[in-house]
Structure formats: structure tokens, C-alpha cells
Amino acid sequence: MAVSITIASGKGGVGKTMLTSNLGIAMAQFGRNVTILDADIEMANLELHLGMEGMDITLQDVLAGKAEISHAMYRGPGGVTVVPAGISLDGLREVDMDKLERVLKKLLVETEVLLIDAPAGLGKPAVTALAAGEHLLLVTNPEISSLCDGLKTAMVARRLGTNVLGAVVNRVGFEKDVIDVKDIEYILETRILATIPEDPEVRRGTTYGEPVVIRTPDSPAAQAIKKLAADLLGEKYSVPGAGRRGFFRRLIDGIFGRV
Ligand SMILES: Nc1ncnc2c1ncn2[C@@H]1O[C@H](COP(=O)(O)OP(=O)(O)OP(=O)(O)O)[C@@H](O)[C@H]1O
Numbered sequence: 001m002a003v004s005i006t007i008a009s010g011k012g013g014v015g016k017t018m019l020t021s022n023l024g025i026a027m028a029q030f031g032r033n034v035t036i037l038d039a040d041i042e043m044a045n046l047e048l049h050l051g052m053e054g055m056d057i058t059l060q061d062v063l064a065g066k067a068e069i070s071h072a073m074y075r076g077p078g079g080v081t082v083v084p085a086g087i088s089l090d091g092l093r094e095v096d097m098d099k100l101e102r103v104l105k106k107l108l109v110e111t112e113v114l115l116i117d118a119p120a121g122l123g124k125p126a127v128t129a130l131a132a133g134e135h136l137l138l139v140t141n142p143e144i145s146s147l148c149d150g151l152k153t154a155m156v157a158r159r160l161g162t163n164v165l166g167a168v169v170n171r172v173g174f175e176k177d178v179i180d181v182k183d184i185e186y187i188l189e190t191r192i193l194a195t196i197p198e199d200p201e202v203r204r205g206t207t208y209g210e211p212v213v214i215r216t217p218d219s220p221a222a223q224a225i226k227k228l229a230a231d232l233l234g235e236k237y238s239v240p241g242a243g244r245r246g247f248f249r250r251l252i253d254g255i256f257g258r259v
């Protein structure tokens, strides 16, 4: 059965699109049929992270009722399937976000794992993306404003009936972290599934449109993301020092129906 996971944060700029693209590719590298979809319809940039700008037919066209979803699916780096949102300002006016749920139902027939890159905030596009995924993966930075916004996002997701899988703390070590990762777990009232370090290779990857798991697979951030992908899929992947596998295996076996 297909699994859909929305990647959301509340606060902008914390690393949702970076995580969606790299996690999707890492899961595809484990042999899964993965689709990543840019639901950040107003400020789309998944395609920039992947070096896939300028696709003819995008989610905008599908949500405007002008194209079928199958025509907005492209083969991306690492074998992942990509649905770009499109960056046309004119096209945006015709978009009907209420069509998203129906579109995703069709998409889920063709994929094993669907990752949805959500917009920041709690406006209609963000809430639609939160409701669209079966599960939520919350992204936060270890600082107070992204934690508060993340908490709101998790609360809204729960009200919508979306299962909060847990949180990913990104850019750890960027500034002398004001908040300890253990405290983050307590504040967010959810498990921390991974911590991703601040890593200059991530920024370089974004600049060149080449995700870090492909460009520099041995870099610390790429290793952390591959480990997260393995944990979510119940696959083996060892990064020196990691030791929470048993817990995740149980969690994910439940999600993927392998118990
Ligand atoms: N672990 C990291 N180390 C270094 N830079 C990072 C890391 N994670 C993300 N970045 C950088 O932070 C910037 C913002 O990342 P990204 O676009 O993924 O955030 P976002 O949450 O999707 O933003 P938005 O809310 O605008 O959609 C990018 O330039 C990215 O390269």
C-alpha cells in the first residue's frame, strides 16, 4: 500500500524542500518507487533544488484542470519521480487547491512512497498539504521561533487527522544551539527521528541544483538523511555512532504494514 508523508514546518526556510528532495532520492536509492511533489504552489522551488527548472506541464496546470497528473510527472535525479509545482505567476491565479486531494489519490496508485513538500505557514495551501498526507514529518531548526511554529503545525495536523510521525531537527550546530535536542522532543511533544547537521555541502548542493545525497553522499548531512530514509523504510544503514534502529524498525513496520 502506498504511503504519503507531508514534510512541513510552520516557519519558512528551515529545510523542508532540502529534506523532501534528499529523503526522496535516498529512499529511491533503497529501491523504492518514490514520488516527490511540490505542494508549495505559491513559492515553488523543489525544481530548483533538483536542477529541473522549466518543465512544460506542472502541478499548476493539473490544479487548474488543464492537464492530467500523469503529464506532470518527471523522472528526477536518483530515479525519483518529481511533480514540480510550476513557477508561473499567471498560472497561479487559476489553481484550485481543493483539487489536490483527488489528484493525490490518482498519484498514489502509481507510487510506493509519496513525499509532499508543504509551504510554510498555516494558510490554505499549507493546511491543504497537511491534510493531504497520511503522515506528517515535521522539520525544525534548533531555535525557538521554528519550534513554536512547528508545534502549531503539528497541532493543526493532529486536528486534521494526520498522523505526526515525528520531527527532524535540521541545521544542528549552525549557531551555538540555544536549545538542546532533548528539550526539542519535549517542546514539540513528538519524537525526534533524525538530526541533520549544518553542512556547507547542503548549501552548495542547493546552489547547483544537485541534492547532497547525490553530490556528496559521504558528507555528514547526506549520511544523516540516508540513515533517516533507512529507518523509515526498515532498511539497514549504519552511520558511526547511530543506535536507535530497533525503535524505528518497530515504528515503521507499523506504518508500512509489515507487522
Ligand atoms: N543542513 C543544512 N546545512 C546547511 N544549509 C542548509 C541545511 N538545510 C537547509 N539548508 C539551506 O537552507 C536554505 C533553505 O532550505 P529549504 O529551501 O529547504 O527550506 P524550506 O523550509 O523549504 O524553505 P521555504 O519555507 O521557503 O519553502 C537552502 O539554501 C538550503 O541549502
Ligand SMILES: [Mg+2]
Residues within 6 Å of the ligand: 016, 017, 018, 040, 045, 117
Ligand atoms: Mg521549500
